[in-house]
Amino acid sequence: MLRYRVLIFLMGLILVVVAGAFFLSRLTFVAQLDALEHGYARRSVESIEKAVEMQLESLSRLTGDWAMWDDTYRFIVDLNSDYVESNLNPQTMATTRLMAILYFDRDGSLRYYYAGDPDRAIRIMLSHAFLERVQSHGELIHHESTTSDVRGLLAFQGKAYLVCARPILNSEEKGPIRGSLVVIRPLDDHLLERLREIAGQHVRLSVLPSSPEAASKASFAETSLSFDDSHYTGRVVLSDLSGRPACVLSARFPRLIHQRAIKALSVYTVCLAGGVIAVCLLFWFVLDRRLFKRLSAAVEKTRRFRSLHAGPGKTPSADEIDTLSNSLNDLIETLERALEERDASQAELQDILEGYPGAMFLIDREARTVTWANSKAQELTGRSLQDLQGTDCKKTVCPSPDPKCPVLDRGRRVREEECSIPTASGQRVPVLRSVVEVTFLGRPHLLETASDLSELKKVQAELERARKMETVGLLAGGVAHDLNNLLTPLVGYPDFLLHGLDPQHPFHAPLQKIRDSAQKAAALVQDLLTLARRGVKTEETIGLNSFIESYLTSPEFEALRSTHPQVRFQRKMGSSEIHVRGSAAHLHKALSNLVRNAAEAVTDTGLVTIHGGSVRLNEPLSAYETVPPGHYAILSVSDTGLGIDPKDLERIFEPFYTKKKMGRSGSGLGMTILWHTVKDMGGFVDIRSELGKGTTVTLYLPVADPPEALEQEAAGSSALVRGQGQTILLVEDQEEQRLLVETGLSDLGYRVISAPDGPAAIQLAREESPDLILLDMVLDEDMDGADVYREVLSFRPHQKAVVVSGYTDNNRLKEVLRLGAWGFLAKPYTMDQLARTVHQALNDDGGNACRKGNA
Template identity: 45%
Template structure:
């Protein structure tokens, strides 16, 4: 009985598996294939439509370029031969892929026709009936008040043309309209192949007559045939009396292949189902039903009464019990295997966890297990710490007793220093919890490495300090420079007019020198704020060193420190980098001055320059990546820097010198900013009593071509009546610049705002503009210069400002302004920059 029911169930399952795919195919697969074909044809039609629209757009732009042209505007009126010979030739039509150009006047009379056969390059006028067809299409000839162009198809007989029509206006799109320009491109074999490539399917065209208003009714359609799928859509003629039907076909190979594949799959599935069910029935009969029969046979052979014996139909429960027991045994075996595998995976995870883990026997107080990260932190191997008292290898406490086991302290996310083999210790975040391992109490100690975090915190703290000081410095620098302009400029102007023996000459000279020194301090503040005016240029670092050694500042340094010996070790070849030359010069001067001042009695300061090739990262004061670097070094044999002070030397206002004397606390900060702006790195090595070595690693650049510098005149260069416009919103500075430039021989005009300057430009031209970058009205100096460029493309200009950002300076250089003058400035500096700007070729 049980075998019969089982057999019927198996037969039903086989029939279901064999019949289900046919039902699925009937309701899903065939529809899906048809949908796929429909989308493929629809996509092809969309591709054709997009290609046609793109070609019409290209033709329309071509028509616009020719119609909105002053030469075309005149040609419709006078039909000059120069226009025909220079423009309406076969090369033009071949390059533009244009079949014909038709020039109509405002009365729709054809003034001129230019048409070529693009294959032969020979003139090929359009037939008269086609021209009549164009003349009878009113939509081509736009209304007088319509400046827009139109494009579309023109169908006449067996000819199909892409067409574009534009009103003929001037280059400034002004009228009155002289007529209409019609540009034609033929839909030939080459265009048909191009449309077929876009659609990836064959394309065919058919001309059909249309009734007015019927073009909008003819929607794109997809028709299914037994062997192909046909897609059709209509492109109406500009007159909407004739339409071009575009057809594309798709062979139904997808459906045929799908049906064939499905039949193969269904047959294979049916055979597999029959085989699988037969095999399953065989094993079921042998392993289950056979056992039931044997069990029932044994029960019948028992020497007991048949009363109370269960009926044979109860044998189904015995089979269920037997199968349940087998399943339980197999499940238990799988569970054992899974637990063993999970244990191995957990062990691997703990071993490779990025957090250090230490397991300590709470009774023996020895180390039982340590993972890889913990071993890396303490610098020992597993054999060196296993079964070793934890107090000797991992405990950071200095107490004899255990704080956790003896005093019951809780340790959770506590920062401490873990002992290492070399005795330095490692900062860690430590947590301890009580666990059971191998039925013994243990302490699980989890430690997180804080070295990288501590380093980042130190860098962040330094960056916050620099940012705070930089913001304060940048905020006051502009106002200070504006005030110092008058403080320096007026004394300088008076000194030029007074003889050296005048009673006021020396006081005025001291006032000017004080202003210049204040300006230097402001420039240091701007450099600190990373907003100082600088430009990225090619720098010959050796030339920077040589110029410093021949400068007045170096000579004064030698006179001050007569017992210090200065040496140089500079490579002979040119070593160049990209950056700001003034900032690099300032950094070198600060380093040499600090080195000389660090020598109390006698000693040596050595300036070195060489190329260094790093094949791997070098870790010193900071980590320097591998590469080829220019190393500019300054070494001294002075008192050196203590290890406590070394991490703070680049912080602003951190100095051991007397503030207000030789040190301001900004020198090394400026060095740091200058190097970082150039993409470089700084390394400092110092020992107290032995001296200090500061090395600047700068990215090497290709040496530029050497150019000769044009010598400036020994005396102040003067003008020859050139017209200069000064745009400055501060009255005192505007008057100062006007007076200085007038004394130098220039004709000066002043404007107190950008709006006033633009109004002056409408009436006269100026040889040079002197523009303040920041103006009180809505326009700044850069915007004023842009307005001047609209009127005169070669207008020369100088930008003047007390403080300007790098972005604004870069924008000025991009517009062609090559000279910048920072406030405050002297009469000599003003004269030289104005002279250089006027002598420079217009860019």
């Protein structure tokens, strides 16, 4: 009996499923498609309206460009021919798709017009009736406000035109208003083609007959949409400047989706009916052969067995459901055992995934939410598993700013790709990411792995900075020697002449400025060497107040003030002198860079303040970098300029990083040199900036003891140390420098012999036995200074020597000093430095002291 009841049930189920599927699909599937199609048709019609409004907006901007132009402002008065020849021609009308440009004065009179055919690129004349139609709209001609913007539609003799009018002003959009500029563009086939591209359908234009009735429409355009079983018809009614309906833009859309949906529903219903019938019959056939027959045989055996053991009056049970129930109980027990085994396997897999050293995310492909993440992923994103589970993967772990998923929507394959993923704090962590497709709990998932690259990126950044510094070093080394050789006469000759002139002589001040400027140029070369860590570090005691005062009275500052007359400079200095230790030339360059940057940051009138003082910190100061406790001299420069973007502050000290135009101001090294200068002095830098309000850069430099009295006296002495007839061998390949040094040393009382190259120097050393050799490191021949000195030492082991060079490789310099050279004198140098170095070298019996003569 059970098999027949099941068969009847299946036949009824077939009828219910097929009928229900048909009516449900008709009410939902087809209705939804109809709604989508209706929305598409409505948006297409609305897009026609928006396209017309966009054309009016474009025409209005074009009208404004012409109306608010100084040339137009003058033309409306004098009607000069240059304006017409330069701007009003057929090419202009064809390019802008304009039919006419009309110029009305403030009284409403037509001063001038130019009309052209945009398709044939020829000039045409407008009819008197057309001009009267334009002039009949007073709002086009008379403007009460400088911001007036009149735009709309003009219909005339079966044609429609887009028209815009703007008041004629100067380029600063100021009055007085001298008239009105009216621009007319035809609503022609070219414009209709643009509308067809936007709507995706052919758009037809119908111009309505003019009506003398008063305006009744409240808007420029009104849309309507009608439809039947086969088509949608959309209409956009456009009103003219008077508010009367002027023309109609219409488009006809076939209802393809509706028609195909009906056909698809019919096919779907027939196929569903056939499929359900086939499945039900197959199910009944399989159920009958595999279950019912076996169940009937089992029940029959059970009945016979029970009938043999049943007592009188007892009837064995013939319920087939009991047998089926027992089978289901056995199946449930088997499933429970399988679930326990699966849970144990998942726990083992969980331990393996948690131990993986990289981050792992499991993302549901359909829901696009995070299903699971291991502990490394939680650590990397800064979120717990509870925070990650169920969240939108686009907001939590996706590295792409694209609103669409690169993997699921774009179909991109990700295999060991470098990117960055967001964290809970809003930062982004660089990772090496891979994505594979997996199945988890019967659902499609994406398994994403990400390895943290933060440390690797830091190492790469350090290597990149080292590479930049090496590049700077190569550049500095390539030009330092030649530049310093050129600067040596510019320092030496003025200095030589200054010692023979009275301070009141009229040439004394100009010569001193030439020498000082050449020394500053040499300091620039030394800046590059210092930046690349290839120069020789020098220190001296610097009085901060005197140093600031010296800069403010320098020609460099005066030149800066002359190029920035809109900037007001002021100083704020403490009452007592504060001293620091370091290179005065480098600190001067740092201050110069700061003041120049501050002045250039002020685009209009503003203030630049230079402040010098001191502060004692009892606890660490949290600034751009942490300043530890101590006694510091403060040198700060502040401005009221544009300020610095926070993202630029992070890279402001990188070499070659600049926002200025290369070749106009700045090379990208100024702030880098400042940083290294402050670090060489043991100091710290703080930068505080706010966009639109200004920037303050503060240098914290350790306070030093005041200079000794003897040091100040020596620094102030101008007397040159003279010789006593000692023989000096000068080895120099530059003739002008040989002549300078020979003249200077001879004037100081020394006997000077010179050699232009290494072999000549060795020969003279053999013959003359000089008391001291002034040895240039870089010579024109194959032998450099180190080779010459090594050869001289082979026959004069105790020969004294001073190395002189504009720049030399530190390794070669150290080699010469190890051989026994007394010290190093850097080009360019003054006569005082030359005299003191030679005197000290001749009178020092202590051997090599690795001295640098040009401090």
